[in-house]
Amino acid sequence: MDWVVFGVSAAVVLVGALGVVTSRNPxxxxxxxxxxxxxxxxxxxxxxxxxxAVVQVIVYAGAIVVLFLFVIMLxxxxxxxxxxxxxLVGQRPAAVGLGLxxxxxxxxxxxxxxxxxxxxxxxxxxxxxxxxxxxxxRLARALFARYLLPFxxxxxxxxxxxxxxxxxxxxxxxxxxLDETVREEP
Amino acid sequence: MLDIVWLLPALxxxxxxVLLLSGRRLGDPRAGWLATTMVAGSFAVAAVVCAGLFLxxxxxxxxxxxxxxxxxAGGLRVAVGFRVDPLSITMALFITGVSTLIHLxxxxxxxxxxxxxxxxxxxxxxxxxxxxxxxxxxxxxxxLGWEGVGACSYFLISFWFERNSAAxxxxxxxxxxxxxxxxxxxxxxxxxxxxxxxxxGTVFSHVNALSSxxxxxxxxxxxxxxxxxxxxxxxxxxxxxxxxxxxxxxALIHAATMVTAGVFLMARINPIxxxxxxxxTVIAIVGAATAFYAATIACxxxxxxxxxxxxxxxxxxxxxxxIGSGAYVAAIFHMITHxxxxxxxxxxxxxxxxxxxxxxxxxxxxxxxxxxxITAGTFIVAWLAIAGVPPFAGFWSKDEILINAWDKSPxxxxxxxxxxxxxxxxxxxxxxxxxxxxxxWEEADAKAPEEAEAKPEHEPAATEGAxxxxxxxxxxPSSSGAHGAHGDFRPHExxxxxxxxxxxxxxxxxxxxxxxxxxxxxTEFLTRWLDPLFGNRLHEVTASTGLKWILFALTLGVVAxxxxxxxxxxxxxxxxxxxxxxxxxxxxxxxxxxVGALVDGPGRLAAVWSAYVFDxxxxxxxxxxxxxxxxxxxxxxxxxxxxxxxxYALGVAAGAVVLFAFIVFRTA
Amino acid sequence: MPGAWYLTLASILFVVGAVGLLVRRNVLxxxxxxxxxxxxxxxxxxxxxxxxxDIGGQIVVFFVLVVAAxxxxxxxxxxxxxxxxxxxxxxxxxxxxxx
Numbered sequence: 015m016d017w018v019v020f021g022v023s024a025a026v027v028l029v030g031a032l033g034v035v036t037s038r039n040p041x042x043x044x045x046x047x048x049x050x051x052x053x054x055x056x057x058x059x060x061x062x063x064x065x066x067a068v069v070q071v072i073v074y075a076g077a078i079v080v081l082f083l084f085v086i087m088l089x090x091x092x093x094x095x096x097x098x099x100x101x102l103v104g105q106r107p108a109a110v111g112l113g114l115x116x117x118x119x120x121x122x123x124x125x126x127x128x129x130x131x132x133x134x135x136x137x138x139x140x141x142x143x144x145x146x147x148x149x150x151x152r153l154a155r156a157l158f159a160r161y162l163l164p165f166x167x168x169x170x171x172x173x174x175x176x177x178x179x180x181x182x183x184x185x186x187x188x189x190x191x192l193d194e195t196v197r198e199e200p
Numbered sequence: 201m202l203d204i205v206w207l208l209p210a211l212x213x214x215x216x217x218v219l220l221l222s223g224r225r226l227g228d229p230r231a232g233w234l235a236t237t238m239v240a241g242s243f244a245v246a247a248v249v250c251a252g253l254f255l256x257x258x259x260x261x262x263x264x265x266x267x268x269x270x271x272x273a274g275g276l277r278v279a280v281g282f283r284v285d286p287l288s289i290t291m292a293l294f295i296t297g298v299s300t301l302i303h304l305x306x307x308x309x310x311x312x313x314x315x316x317x318x319x320x321x322x323x324x325x326x327x328x329x330x331x332x333x334x335x336x337x338x339x340x341x342x343x344l345g346w347e348g349v350g351a352c353s354y355f356l357i358s359f360w361f362e363r364n365s366a367a368x369x370x371x372x373x374x375x376x377x378x379x380x381x382x383x384x385x386x387x388x389x390x391x392x393x394x395x396x397x398x399x400x401g402t403v404f405s406h407v408n409a410l411s412s413x414x415x416x417x418x419x420x421x422x423x424x425x426x427x428x429x430x431x432x433x434x435x436x437x438x439x440x441x442x443x444x445x446x447x448x449x450x451a452l453i454h455a456a457t458m459v460t461a462g463v464f465l466m467a468r469i470n471p472i473x474x475x476x477x478x479x480x481t482v483i484a485i486v487g488a489a490t491a492f493y494a495a496t497i498a499c500x501x502x503x504x505x506x507x508x509x510x511x512x513x514x515x516x517x518x519x520x521x522x523i524g525s526g527a528y529v530a531a532i533f534h535m536i537t538h539x540x541x542x543x544x545x546x547x548x549x550x551x552x553x554x555x556x557x558x559x560x561x562x563x564x565x566x567x568x569x570x571x572x573x574i575t576a577g578t579f580i581v582a583w584l585a586i587a588g589v590p591p592f593a594g595f596w597s598k599d600e601i602l603i604n605a606w607d608k609s610p611x612x613x614x615x616x617x618x619x620x621x622x623x624x625x626x627x628x629x630x631x632x633x634x635x636x637x638x639x640x641w642e643e644a645d646a647k648a649p650e651e652a653e654a655k656p657e658h659e660p661a662a663t664e665g666a667x668x669x670x671x672x673x674x675x676x677p678s679s680s681g682a683h684g685a686h687g688d689f690r691p692h693e694x695x696x697x698x699x700x701x702x703x704x705x706x707x708x709x710x711x712x713x714x715x716x717x718x719x720x721x722x723t724e725f726l727t728r729w730l731d732p733l734f735g736n737r738l739h740e741v742t743a744s745t746g747l748k749w750i751l752f753a754l755t756l757g758v759v760a761x762x763x764x765x766x767x768x769x770x771x772x773x774x775x776x777x778x779x780x781x782x783x784x785x786x787x788x789x790x791x792x793x794x795v796g797a798l799v800d801g802p803g804r805l806a807a808v809w810s811a812y813v814f815d816x817x818x819x820x821x822x823x824x825x826x827x828x829x830x831x832x833x834x835x836x837x838x839x840x841x842x843x844x845x846x847x848y849a850l851g852v853a854a855g856a857v858v859l860f861a862f863i864v865f866r867t868a
Numbered sequence: 869m870p871g872a873w874y875l876t877l878a879s880i881l882f883v884v885g886a887v888g889l890l891v892r893r894n895v896l897x898x899x900x901x902x903x904x905x906x907x908x909x910x911x912x913x914x915x916x917x918x919x920x921x922d923i924g925g926q927i928v929v930f931f932v933l934v935v936a937a938x939x940x941x942x943x944x945x946x947x948x949x950x951x952x953x954x955x956x957x958x959x960x961x962x963x964x965x966x967x
Binding site: 018024027028031032034035036037040043044047050051054057058061062063065066069070073074077078081082085086088089095100101102105108110112113114116117120121124139140141142143144149152153156157161164165168172173175176178179181182183200 | 870873874875877878879880881882883884885886887888890891892893894896897899900901904905907910911914915917918920921922923924925926927929930931933934935936937938939940941942944945946947948949951958960
Binding site: 839842843844845846849850853 | 886889890891893959960962963964965966
């Protein structure tokens, strides 16, 4: 059963990823991304990270991908991209070559089973599975005790991100649109 | 009681600060009184500290006080601290004492000068620097004072900087002193490199860790500094020109205090000199040579201050002769008595010039004793003191030096002996020319133009202002408008502020010898006072009593001979004066011209070469080469910056892959 | 189910995302590729959390999610700002900082 779940999810993840990279239309790419994210969520569940699986679906598939689609539609940049040639000479072969080299580096230790340095030591945060507590309880204990300060820091980060987005998206003062509204008032 | 030693330099510094901020508002004469009060206060403090030190037992007469860390830099720790011992407090006492008198004198002398308050500002700064120099407990702080007095000397020589000759003389003094300071600095570096400390206490207690050769090198380097500051051969050339400054400056800085700093330094580092005794021989030879050399020149000068300047150089030579003979006490003794009588001579000369409306040529004076009784009387006391007539102060100190020199080498004694003859001769010549004989200022005035032309051009830089054109330049500011009425002026006595210091100094010159009377050990106050400081490093006179009496009688005889000679030539006119004033002596053996030619010829060539070949081609070439290299590299490397984000991403990816590979293959 | 398989999958996913980032010119698609790489890393963390029985790995994923969300917000804001000036731009059109 495990193998079936893993095999199917892995296939979905890889197909989705290849779809993101190879779709000429950004809308298709975004939809392929949804497939990948769902596959990852299933793999999270398979590894008993229930809370993260749910968040993955809600935040990534729900919010982020929708945001992508929204921007694509808003800007009208959904025209197809010519993938036949790359204007930067040598970029594509270099990218593929680097990708293969990187993959080799990543897979070599796995293939040779060098677990002693790949695995490392458990930290003192707490067990992920041992015991009877549900996953959410464990996460909450760690997050609101040991990682409270970083957690609070993320709130600052998110506020900054929101302000940044507003500043970036705001129309600069004195732009045409603003002038029209001023003229309409009297 | 010793804790208040910090007040010693602090008071003149305070005076300096006040004068800096509100000197112009205080004006003439209040600024002068303020400065005088500060220095007098310093003198009082010095007296208290000296008494405090005296009450201690002889072996505990060293007191150090550290105010704060000045330069804490790694292994180098320099503190601002004072070392009070018999040597430094004796120096401080006579420096502040003489300074107080000269400040008082200056209140009268500088009256009416446009920059009256500035003059006292410099004087106070000078006293502060001088006290730092003598009281410092480490070489660096001494060097601070050393440079401070050098700077003040520069400011004050060039005090009337509107006169080109004064500005040039100041520069000359500054540059010449720099040669000596170079030696001082190198000496300090060597001490620090070998001993890791510049504190006097530490250095002197570890002096045996130095090899004899190193100690000699340190001693010679520091002696080079002393040669510059104390105007010894061959760096003496700045001192005669320094007479361009106001006369109180000549008295204070260029006779009594600053120029003796070199002697003080040599006495201070006596443990190092003892460790490398070859230095002492060099010092003795240089001192004796300078004493003789400068005395010969003094015999042929017409300028009243120039005679005194060369005389100062000569007397400093005596002090170095004493140091070189190991007779530190004799050197200090002579330094003190010299401070009294030479300051008196300069102040007297200033008084004469004041009364003569800035005439400096002795050939145009004469018979002034009738017009200026106080000046004449005190000047005569100083003359007897410097000439070595007993019982005046100079006789005792000079006699002690000569006996010690005999022990070092009879040749050195002979040089000192001949110098004693010359000293008596040239000082008598000066006194006879100025105060005796017939008044010559009227006749001289009538034929002044021819004389000015005929006058040999001694030292081009200085002569213009000092000797030949003296009547047209203003040395003392009170002369305003007096030149027009040259024909019917009468020399006059100076005000009381100027006369009082003269009288006090005359008293000191007369009885100063009592400090160290060689009757028996109990009357040698100065020796007993300074003895713990020098210990076995002090030379003990080995000559027998009989020999001492013979040397004593010879010296007396030669002094009498010198005075008689001068009497015969300059009052009775038995010999034509010109025959005894050969051109070579008038021109100071042409040494100045020689130095000038050396600097102007090979020196200029070297400078031109460094400026146009070495600097342009090599230094600039290196700098420009670096710039060109950077520019070319930039031109080529900037192509990497394509502006395409994906290219940059490629670079990041390549870097990541390399890191992966490194991690994998390092552990695999 | 051994962790090696998860790690292998995550490695492949990461490399696919990286190559996509390098070869695509559309800024939005490049952004999606970055998300792919982030997800690959997340998967690795969860896998290690299981293998080492340590909840810390999942905590990291949580923070990565937050940072990714913030990044997308700002990134898309930048893209909107760029596209307002020049419609239809790809990453290669924005090369004013050329040396």
